[in-house]
Amino acid sequence: MIWAQxxxxxxxxxxxxxxxxxxxxxxxxxxxxxxxxxxxxxxxxTSASIxxxxxxxxxxxxxxxxxxxRIAPESFPYEHTLxxxxxxxAHVKSSIVGSSINIPIVAGQLALGTWQGIYLCEHRNSxxxxxxxxxxxxxxxSQSG
Amino acid sequence: MIWAQxxxxxxxxxxxxxxxxxxxxxxxxxxxxxxxxxxxxxxxxTSASIxxxxxxxxxxxxxxxxxxxRIAPESFPYEHTLxxxxxxxAHVKSSIVGSSINIPIVAGQLALGTWQGIYLCEHRNSxxxxxxxxxxxxxxxSQSG
Amino acid sequence: MIWAQxxxxxxxxxxxxxxxxxxxxxxxxxxxxxxxxxxxxxxxxTSASIxxxxxxxxxxxxxxxxxxxRIAPESFPYEHTLxxxxxxxAHVKSSIVGSSINIPIVAGQLALGTWQGIYLCEHRNSxxxxxxxxxxxxxxxSQSG
Numbered sequence: 462m463i464w465a466q467x468x469x470x471x472x473x474x475x476x477x478x479x480x481x482x483x484x485x486x487x488x489x490x491x492x493x494x495x496x497x498x499x500x501x502x503x504x505x506x507t508s509a510s511i512x513x514x515x516x517x518x519x520x521x522x523x524x525x526x527x528x529x530x531r532i533a534p535e536s537f538p539y540e541h542t543l544x545x546x547x548x549x550x551a552h553v554k555s556s557i558v559g560s561s562i563n564i565p566i567v568a569g570q571l572a573l574g575t576w577q578g579i580y581l582c583e584h585r586n587s588x589x590x591x592x593x594x595x596x597x598x599x600x601x602x603s604q605s606g
Numbered sequence: 607m608i609w610a611q612x613x614x615x616x617x618x619x620x621x622x623x624x625x626x627x628x629x630x631x632x633x634x635x636x637x638x639x640x641x642x643x644x645x646x647x648x649x650x651x652t653s654a655s656i657x658x659x660x661x662x663x664x665x666x667x668x669x670x671x672x673x674x675x676r677i678a679p680e681s682f683p684y685e686h687t688l689x690x691x692x693x694x695x696a697h698v699k700s701s702i703v704g705s706s707i708n709i710p711i712v713a714g715q716l717a718l719g720t721w722q723g724i725y726l727c728e729h730r731n732s733x734x735x736x737x738x739x740x741x742x743x744x745x746x747x748s749q750s751g
Numbered sequence: 752m753i754w755a756q757x758x759x760x761x762x763x764x765x766x767x768x769x770x771x772x773x774x775x776x777x778x779x780x781x782x783x784x785x786x787x788x789x790x791x792x793x794x795x796x797t798s799a800s801i802x803x804x805x806x807x808x809x810x811x812x813x814x815x816x817x818x819x820x821r822i823a824p825e826s827f828p829y830e831h832t833l834x835x836x837x838x839x840x841a842h843v844k845s846s847i848v849g850s851s852i853n854i855p856i857v858a859g860q861l862a863l864g865t866w867q868g869i870y871l872c873e874h875r876n877s878x879x880x881x882x883x884x885x886x887x888x889x890x891x892x893s894q895s896g
Contacts (some may be wrong), residue, residue: 462607462752464745466642466712497756499791499886501644503710505719507660512846515797520831521842528827528843537673541665552666553673556657556725561708563851565793565886567756572884574795580846594717596644596710598744599888600754607752609890611787611857646789648855650864652805682818686810697811698818701802701870706853739862741789741855743889 463498465491465597471581473588476547478522482579486571489595498566498599502579505592508551509583510558516578529554529582551584558582566599608643610636610742616726618733621692623667627724631716634740643711643744647724650737653696654728655703661723674699674727696729703727711744753788755781755887761871763878766837768812772869776861779885788856788889792869795882798841799873800848806868819844819872841874848872856889 469488471481485502486492492500504511515521530550539549562579565572573579583589614633616626630647631637637645649656660666675695684694707724710717718724728734759778761771775792776782782790794801805811820840829839852869855862863869873879 462745464642466710497754497886499888501708501710503708503717505717505722507658507719507721513797513850514842514846518831521839524827524829524831524839525843525846528823528829528839531827532677532822532843532847533673537669537676539669539673541663541669549666549669549673552659553670553677556659556670557677557702557847559704559707559849560658560722563708563791563793563853565756565791565884567884572793572795574797574882576797577795577850592719594710594712596642598644600752607890609787611855646853646855648853648862650862650867652803652864652866677822678818682814682821684814684818686808686814694811694814694818697804698815698822701804701815702822702847704849705803705867708853737864739855739857741787743789 463491463495463599463601465489467595469593469595471591473590474583475588476583476586477526478580478582480516480578481581485579489597492566492597493569494602495566495569495599496602500564500566500571501596502562503594504560507555508585509591510555510560511562512558512580513577514580515576547586554584608636608640608744608746610634612740614738614740616736618735619728620733621728621731623671623725623727625661625723626726630724634742637711637742638714639747640711640714640744641747645709645711645716646741647707648739649705652700653730654736655700655705656707657703657725658722659725660721692731699729753781753785753889753891755779757885759883759885761881763880764873765878766873766876767816768870768872770806770868771871775869779887782856782887783859784892785856785859785887785889786892790854790856790861791886792852793884794850797845798875799881800845800850801852802848802870803867804870805866837876844874859892
């Protein structure tokens, strides 16, 4: 049984969606030692989110951002507006997209499908420093000669 | 390795959002014995949901409820209406917000960010009794003198 | 400690929602050997999703599909349209509904509530072959005579 945890500070960026698959894989080399297990990615914030989506066409990331803006628009009659008009919609997007995701580990690799990548969705207009906690656990690979 | 599970019946309340972080922490003291691990919170219902969001300003909870009502309004042309006009929108919110969430445990504590709290979102108008299953697992803290 | 993983190819079907609880239970009999643990269901695709919702009335599945179509309609001004007008809304639905879900295992059974079933939501118009990875892990049931 392996239990590995790491706190990862992501590069700051402003409103939009960014692929972070490689940063996550690089941050936790213990994934390579797990025969079957699980990776949890946990975002410690309430105005950004973590999800899995298409990893190839940058237009998908732009369209995703636009669609979320239409699903939870700034025009809703919010009362919590002291931190800016983009703050409350960011909280709503955080709950509908989510801030915690689990990906199976199979034979030392994240078992992502061909087109799957891990997205950090920044919902605030201005750049924010975001922290994630990575937890990988599972059965250790057997050593063979 | 620790595996702890507990069924927790929450206090009933009607449509709206309520912070349940403390009830969860109090219900599963085994969290304090886990050096690195995971807590899963699983809601056994399909017309309420569990999420993580801002823990400080009660207006955020009111605004979240209002925003979800606009994203999945009662005015959609639903066919499943026998249980009331609030029932089918509740099912939709349950799937877009979610009913299962994972939070890492680090050094005997839930690794929530400063502003993160755990929300129970009740999507039905009338008060309902809701049950959650808490599962905490991970590496046991080493005893040191 | 048990760690069981299995890749499951689901029957193809076109846009709509289908209950897959029984297929999942049948695919991983190891669930029955776990006293307390967790099942993760991971969908390796970005234009379908996995969720838990009402397992009894087929109208709920139709209404859920209709509601998701209204929440993320084809009429949004998407740029990623080469794969069809239904493709980008499918990506959005995949992120708001989700592609990874965790269900606790208690005494050899999935701890689903009375009304909970597992849904595969196919968001593309045409039938697609979808693959899920099932991972069950937890404390082994003690043998007693």
